[in-house]
Amino acid sequence: MIKYYANFRQNDHLLKVLKNSFKQIQQNRWLILLLIKNQNKITYQRDIFGLVWLLIMPLVPILAYIFLASIKVFNTVQEMPFVFYIVVGMFIWLLMSSIIKKIMLSVKAEKNILRSTNLSMLVVMVSKMGEILFDSFIRLFAVIVVVMWLNIDISILSILYFVLSLVPIIIVSFAIGAIVAIVNLVSHDIEKAVDIFLRYGLFVSSVIFPFPDSGLLGIIGDFNIFNTYINGIRDIVFYGSVQNVALFGYTVLVTLFLFILSLKLVYIFDYKVREYL
């Protein structure tokens, strides 16, 4: 029996929220794959070069920043080859920013379907993230090719660590995207502010040059979870371990908190906002 009431899902405890969210993803896995496939079809059906653009698009900014670093426009890290620094930083930044942006706009993008069916918002968001993960898998291939081409000494184990360390990045990006998607329904200013951060945030997140780690800027950098993750993952791949374990651990805890909050909000909002879309 289904029961709908005014405070539907409002008072459900956290365990129920998590259980229901994962069950929903598990039950709709076929639909999620279908949505990803359909979106890729829509995106590339008019291109002659199709997926080749997926490789070219991220490579262009990476190569541009490599060029700028080679002519000493940016400060680089002494111990780390600057090409490695930029390639890893850009890959993580592109992954985070595209997941956040795609999920942030997902509810608006699918409003026609959400308004007339009971397709779950969580399923829509996960499918949008799936599209980015598909793109990123191809980008990762490009990153590995660049690293190998430049003869940077990276072990297979480091590449494995790198892929594993992307998990918290994916989770925090999903969480931020989902929270912003919901708040964005109330005020579109949020979308614009996030868009500005995603365009220029790479300059304060150690993507193409190191962000100061002392003084006031150092404190700001510690609060910037993008900065912490990008530095931490670089450390994992290059040195084999995180340099600032306490800060990295705190950032993982913040990630978990944001993830649970985003699931709870999506869980409640799924049945509350369709008339406002």
Next chain:
Amino acid sequence: MENQIAIEVKNVSKIFPTNYKMARLQLKSIVYEAIFGYKNKDILKENQIYALKNINFSVQKNEKIAILGTNGSGKSTLLKMLNGIYMPDAGEININGTLGGILELSSGFKPELTGLDNIYLKLGIQGKVTSELEQTVKEIIEFSEMENQINMPFKNYSSGMKSKLGFAISSAMKPDILILDEVFAAGDKKFREKSGKRIREMCDNMTTILVSHNMQIIKNIANRVIVLKNGQIVFDGATEEGITYYQRQ
């Protein structure tokens, strides 16, 4: 709830904003409540209207109910609430059984995708991923009479073709409770006869709630009529009396 009751609507109200500013305020309060707890909202504020007010009725299993009312009386809002697309602002709705709706035939499609892709998409949304999926898709294409156009982009379909495909997909479901919203005008004359026959067959075995402005169809299908006016029930009774009441308004 007794087992013989398929749907029970108890003291249900739905409030809509009348302008963007109020819509934003309502959304803000939902965000606030999601974090700090629910507050009863069944009190009308400035720039709000009742789309539905204090609605009470129940539907027995296998009963066929028609909902009548002028435009803006709250029929579609009520159907969307039964479907779980909108939530009540007060009261509760109990649904006993699986529910399938044929609402807004040509909506919910992706215009850039082909008709075939849209069939899979709609069936996926309805959770119809079974071993007989391919067979269901084949039946939908056959019923919609669109074998030659099924690989065309949906945006290139005429409105009649869109409705035919929408009807064929929605009517491929086999729910316990069927909700029909103005679906009797899909396609050309031949298709209307075919779809009318399918609806009658479906209604025979299911609890049905239908909305239509075609009184003949209501007489043929419904055994009870509810008349809505300004979001409130003003009549609930036998079909003939209900139609007369509605036409007198």
